[in-house]
Amino acid sequence: MEGFLQALAAGLLIGAVYGLMCVGLGLIFGVMRVINFAHGDFMMLGMYTAFYLFTAAGVQAVFGNAVGPFVAILLAGPVLAVFGYFVHRTLISHVSGTRTASLEGEGHYAQLILTLGIALILQNGGLIVFGSVLASIRTPLSSSAWELGLTSDISVFINKARGIDAIVSLVIMTLLSLLITRSRIGKSLRAAADNPTAATYMGIDVDRAHRVAFALGCGITAIAGGLLATNYPFHPFVGLEYVIVMYAGVVLGGMGSIIGAFWGGMTIGLVQQMSTLILPTQLQNAAIFVVFLLIIFFRPQGFFGRVVERT
Amino acid sequence: MLRIEGLSAGYSAKPVLNGVSINVEAGQFVAIVGPNGAGKTTLFKTISGILQPGAGRIMFGDADLLTVPPAQRAHLGIAHVPEGRQVFPSLTVMENLEMGAMTESGRRDWKQNIERIFDWLPVLAERRGQFAGTLSGGQQQMLAIGRGLASSPKLLMLDEPSMGLAPSTADFIFERLIDIRKQSGLTMLLVEQRVAEALESADHGYVLEAGRVVLEGNNETLRADDRVRKAYLGM
Numbered sequence: 001m002e003g004f005l006q007a008l009a010a011g012l013l014i015g016a017v018y019g020l021m022c023v024g025l026g027l028i029f030g031v032m033r034v035i036n037f038a039h040g041d042f043m044m045l046g047m048y049t050a051f052y053l054f055t056a057a058g059v060q061a062v063f064g065n066a067v068g069p070f071v072a073i074l075l076a077g078p079v080l081a082v083f084g085y086f087v088h089r090t091l092i093s094h095v096s097g098t099r100t101a102s103l104e105g106e107g108h109y110a111q112l113i114l115t116l117g118i119a120l121i122l123q124n125g126g127l128i129v130f131g132s133v134l135a136s137i138r139t140p141l142s143s144s145a146w147e148l149g150l151t152s153d154i155s156v157f158i159n160k161a162r163g164i165d166a167i168v169s170l171v172i173m174t175l176l177s178l179l180i181t182r183s184r185i186g187k188s189l190r191a192a193a194d195n196p197t198a199a200t201y202m203g204i205d206v207d208r209a210h211r212v213a214f215a216l217g218c219g220i221t222a223i224a225g226g227l228l229a230t231n232y233p234f235h236p237f238v239g240l241e242y243v244i245v246m247y248a249g250v251v252l253g254g255m256g257s258i259i260g261a262f263w264g265g266m267t268i269g270l271v272q273q274m275s276t277l278i279l280p281t282q283l284q285n286a287a288i289f290v291v292f293l294l295i296i297f298f299r300p301q302g303f304f305g306r307v308v309e310r311t
Numbered sequence: 312m313l314r315i316e317g318l319s320a321g322y323s324a325k326p327v328l329n330g331v332s333i334n335v336e337a338g339q340f341v342a343i344v345g346p347n348g349a350g351k352t353t354l355f356k357t358i359s360g361i362l363q364p365g366a367g368r369i370m371f372g373d374a375d376l377l378t379v380p381p382a383q384r385a386h387l388g389i390a391h392v393p394e395g396r397q398v399f400p401s402l403t404v405m406e407n408l409e410m411g412a413m414t415e416s417g418r419r420d421w422k423q424n425i426e427r428i429f430d431w432l433p434v435l436a437e438r439r440g441q442f443a444g445t446l447s448g449g450q451q452q453m454l455a456i457g458r459g460l461a462s463s464p465k466l467l468m469l470d471e472p473s474m475g476l477a478p479s480t481a482d483f484i485f486e487r488l489i490d491i492r493k494q495s496g497l498t499m500l501l502v503e504q505r506v507a508e509a510l511e512s513a514d515h516g517y518v519l520e521a522g523r524v525v526l527e528g529n530n531e532t533l534r535a536d537d538r539v540r541k542a543y544l545g546m
Contacts, residue, residue, distance in 0.1 A: 098381070184409075187402065191410045194399040201359055201393060203385030203413045203462070 002154050007273050009148075009156050015269025016166040017227045019262035020173055021242065022249030024221030026261025027176075029250055031193040031213035034096050035108070037115040039221060039246060040239025041122035042080060046222025047229045047238065048126070050076040051135050069139045070164065073226030077219040084218025088211045091118065097207045098196070119239070126236030134233040142230055165227040172223060176216075177259055189213055193256065221246075248292050254305025263303055267291075312337045312498055313358075313466055318367030320357045321522075326365060327353040329522040335466065340492055340499045342513035344506045344543065349519040351502040352394050355470050359391045360384050371466070386414045388465030394474060394502075396451040398458065400444025404435055407443050407454055411461030420463045428457040431491050449480035453487070460491070469501045473508075481505065485512065506543035510534050518543075 025039045053059050054072035063071045093099070095114050100107030141160040149155040180186040192199040192209040199206055225242075228234075249268050253260030268288055275287035296302075313335040321327035327350040335341045343351055356362045358369060360381030369376040371387055379387065390411070399407050408428065412421050429436035432453045438446065443454055452472055459467055472488065473481035485505075489512050492499055503509035510516050516533045518526040526536060533539050540546040 184413075187406050187409060188413065190402055190406075191399045194401050195397050197361060198393060198397040198399065199410070200361065200381050201385060201391040201397075202410045202458070203382055204410070205380075205382040 002156070003277060005150070005154065005156050007277050008270070009158060010162075011270035011273030012266075013158070013162045013166040013269075014273060015266035016169040016173075017224055017265075018245060018249060018269040019265035020169040020227070021221050021224035022246050022253065022261040022265035022268075023173065023176065023258065024217040024219075024224065025246045026217075026250045026253060026258050026264075027213050027220065028217035030256045030258045030261075031189050032096055032210045033193075033256075034092065034111050035115065036217075037112065037243065038119040038122060038239075039217075040241070040243030041119045041126070042084065042218045042239075043221045043225035043242060044126060044234065044236060044239040045083065045122060046076045046080045046218075046225040047137075047234045048130055048135070049079050049222065050226035050229060051137055053079075054137055065139055066141055069137045069226075069230055070168065072137070073223055073230075074168075076226050077223040080222035081215040081219030085211055085215035087118065087218075088214040092214065093207060093211070097210050098200070099207075123237050123239065130236055132235060134235055135229075136233040137226065137229045139230055159231070161230045165230060168227060169224065172220065173262055176220065180258055185212065245288070248288065252292060252295060252302050254302030257302065257304035260302060260304030267295075267303075312339075312372060313500065314368075314370040315354075315358075316368045316370075318354070318357065318364050318369065320353055320362055320364040320367075321350075322353075322362075327522050328357070328364075330367070331519070331522070331524055333517055333524065335498060335500050337465075337498055338496055339515055340501070340513045342501045342503060342509040342516045343519055344503055344509050344516060345519035347504065348521075350522040351519055352470055354519070355391060355393070355468055355502060358384075358468065359389065385462060388414075388416070388463075390459035390462045390464035390467050392455045392459040392467065392469045392472065394470040396448070396455040398443040398446070398451050398454050401442060403440055403442055404446070404454055405439045407458050408435070408461045411458035412463075414462045416463035417461055421461075424461050424463060427495075428460050431460075431487060431494075432457050449476050449484065452476060452480075452484055456484070456488070456491075460497075465498060467497055467499045469499065471502055471504060473503065473505050482508075488512075506539070510539070 021043065025036065028034060028036050050073045053075050054069055059072040060068045091114060095107045095110035139161055141164065144160050145157040146160060146163060147155050147157055180190065188204045189209050189212065191202065192204055192206045196206045245268055249264035250261045252267055253262065253264030271288050271291045272284050275284055279287055315331060315333040318331045319326050319328055331354060345351060353362060357364050371389065374387060376384060399410060402410065408425065412418055434450055435454060435457050438450065443451065446454060456472065472484050485508050491497065501509055501513065510530055510533050513530055515529050516527065517524050518539065526533065526538065
């Protein structure tokens with residue numbers, strides 16, 4: 001019983017961060033319908049940005065070892081959003097949006113090759129610049145825990161860093177869903193996703209909406225990456241490990257559903273942690289994809305996917 | 312208000328429009344009729360900037376439309392109610408109307424516009440919280456019209472509002488459009504296959520066939536024309 005609750009707690013905590021990570025990608029895919037293979041590598045850049053902001057740019061000196069990492073992680077978000085904005089403007093916009101709307105396949109082939117190319121450049125560029133030594137954002141919170149006594153003899157331990165990671169993820173997720181559902185810019189993003197042509201008739205600049213979505217998606221995933229880095233060491237090729245999980249989360253949530261991607265990521269976190277109860281740790285990722293296939297078998301459109309694609 | 316001169320346009324090598332000239336004066340209700348494939352939708356898409364013309368000029372007021380980016384054309388006062396409705400299915404009725412009001416004038420007049428739209432098309436008020444994708448075809452058409460009106464347009468362009476609707480629903484939508492025009496004095500440009508209804512309510516009409524204007528005139532001239540009577544009115 002205690003083991004089950006412990007795994008459940010661990011799953012919920014990591015699931016919240018995975019959810020945030022998936023939402024970054026889900027936003028880009030949902031609005032732009034671009035398959036971004038480089039998204040894991042944008043996350044890797046987010047991890048290193050947070051790392052260097054913390055260690056080299058003085059965040060550690062100003063905020064200390066407990067609060068500092070989270071300040072650095074939150075700052076990495078806007079940095080990567082600007083980077084994503086720039087990458088969209090100079091590269092992605094040439095093979096997506098209104099420029100390719102009338103082409104056969106809407107430019108998907110060019111998008112695949114371009115984002116794969118960006119991924120390779122970021123990975124190998126990262127190797128040159130950052131080196132191959134594992135890095136991590138260390139905080140004393142990673143090695144201490146809160147004890148949650150449920151009854152007199154059952155208690156669950158919550159790693160402090162992971163607990164704060166999950167809270168930060170939930171706060172950002174709440175702000176994002178408010179932005180998407182309530183604000184003018186959020187509604188126009190959804191309109192551009194639903195029907196880019198009709199959105200243009202409304203006076204919405206679809207390419208600009210794409211740029212905003214891409215920047216936002218990169219920034220959000222960068223923050224999720226920074227949060228993961230408080231517990232997991234990383235290296236320039238770390239993106240490959242996570243990009244698969246991101247896509248699984250987006251598909252589980254329902255292709256095109258932005259909020260659904262969060263629940264997809266949450267499911268993956270839960271399955272990953274709960275599987276350790278009955279399977280060896282090495283099979284964690286195998287368990288994820290077995291459950292993934294089962295869910296997709298019974299609900300091919302994902303949790304929140306629309307059965308009918310956009311017209 | 313809208314002056315189209317010698318417009319040729321189409322998809323890649325095949326021209327769909329061939330030297331089309333059309334004139335819409337402020338306050339007029341102009342109908343463009345013609346068979347399937349005559350180029351009516353292509354004409355609208357070119358006006359809205361989704362297609363680039365091969366030749367010709369489009370003036371809207373004093374502005375040369377072809378120099379205006381597509382997304383900016385709505386802000387000049389052109390509202391396009393597209394063929395097949397094209398409402399935003401995952402947005403609610405209210406959010407769809409808000410998207411119509413993305414223009415500066417739409418934002419400024421939002422309160423009074425929404426009141427008038429709900430007055431003209433009460434079903435939208437009843438369904439305001441419902442996702443547009445779950446509306447019936449006729450309701451979606453009304454939403455598309457409401458969405459166009461929400462921008463406080465100078466020109467409302469309607470692309471086959473009767474398409475795919477039951478005859479009684481199509482009749483109802485025509486009546487609403489005529490009422491809206493009477494009460495608002497809005498300039499309207501209508502493309503239709505239901506030639507009889509379109510010519511009856513419009514001030515001026517154009518007959519488009521195979522990408523060319525084959526006939527134009529005011530509503531009496533057109534309805535009295537032998538070719539129109541034989542080919543379109545079944546008389």
